[in-house]
Amino acid sequence: MSATTVLMEKWPVLGRHEQAATWLTIWMDLGRAPRTIDAYARGLAEYLLMCEREDVDPVTANRAHIAVYVRELTSRPHRRGANVVSIDSGAGLANATIQQRLVPVRLFYDFLMEEGLRESNPVGRGRYTPGRQRAGQQRAGTAADEAAVDPQ
Template identity: 55%
Template sequence: MPPAADVLARWPAICRHPDASAWLRLQADLGLAPRTIEAYGRALDEYLVTCTDEGIEPSRATRRDVARYVHELATRPHRLGPNVVAVDSGVGLANATLRLRLVAVRLFHDYLVEEGVRADNPVGRGRYTAGKGFGGTRHRGMIPRFTKLPWIPTDDQWRVILDASRGEGARNRFMFALAYDAGLRREEICSLRTDDIDPAHRTVRVRAETTKGRRQRVVPYSAACGSLFQEYLAHRRTLSTARGPLFLSESHRNVGRPITLWTWSKVIRAIAVRADVPRFSTHTLRHLCLTDLARSGWELHAIATFAGHRNTDTTLQYIHLSGRDLAQRLEAGMASIHAWRTQLTVDVIS
């Protein structure tokens, strides 16, 4: 966790506001994940800039003031302009990003209420209260929640992606196969250490501190992926013989240093460009793995345990995406699809 001073230094509007500085420092001291602190800092800094431009003091901001901030986020031109891969409306931030921005503002105002700076929270919460149809009257939040199914490539796109990854080095090919095989998030695979892999039982331990839900899990990987692991170990010894981070940088400037999230993102982005499948990302490998598990007939709770989901509602999207019920009626032999895809991945990129 970076020092609180370093966290605050990145956000000038927060530094100028004592209550905002105290709140963000509190979040850092409570041990929230660095990326969560980053997201909260960016959201709160933008909100305070809007308040300053509008001549509004956060301690006196109304729901209408917060709504203007939301409107500005929803209508601003995207920073990538025409180069953006996919934005629902063509302008503004994605629905999930908007809700994340508003969460930070809501939590900050909760802090002001707790400290006695103001009497209420202008953001409020979407909730049900007793009184009318279906057991209550719904009080909607400021931003509606859009629940979308994750994107996964078609089989033809997958083959093109595998062809594009064929020329990658031993590290990238093993990371690619393991990220799919074990359904790992970007942070999880980049944070693996040498003692997290158990080749005797072909399992990988995902430590709690590297996961989104702070839940440790142990997941298996295939024999084919194990062969790529042995190949990578031989290559890793040319970079470093020390135990520690499993995946090491190969660049001249940082040779032997732990790989960064951005390095892995660049690798996957380069593959996506070569394959001409721009929507392919580091998280696609996880989405595809979990969808394939649903296609092959895994039960909901088994997939949730494998994925490390706290709430099975998150896992349900893969069940829906897979069309499992229809597949069970229309096709036989789907139980082998996960093993088939794993073997195909290793065969093509080896």
């Protein structure tokens, strides 16, 4: 059984979106580590499922659709339950996890641009927001900031 087939069985949504399957196959062919491919597949599959729920074509999605995805990630119930208490507790995934989930979505849109299927990438890139300075660097923005500042 090929690695692509395994991914499509694990995340059937990937098989319903030809461009997504092609993109992941290219990353596998480039020899990326299996865990990297698995993480990319998971992140992209979650995004594609949101697109299906919202009746959005992922190839033509815009910044507002990315914002819906980020909002969904930030409001998702914690997998350990609502009673988990931590320092930045609240509903949703941690900012670092959200950033991790956005990476494959951003790379997917880079691929669509390279293929001539899009003119721009709706996912923001490495933006910083004003904040306290630490060792000469500004504090990194949140995933929601990043998704919101990149113009379509």
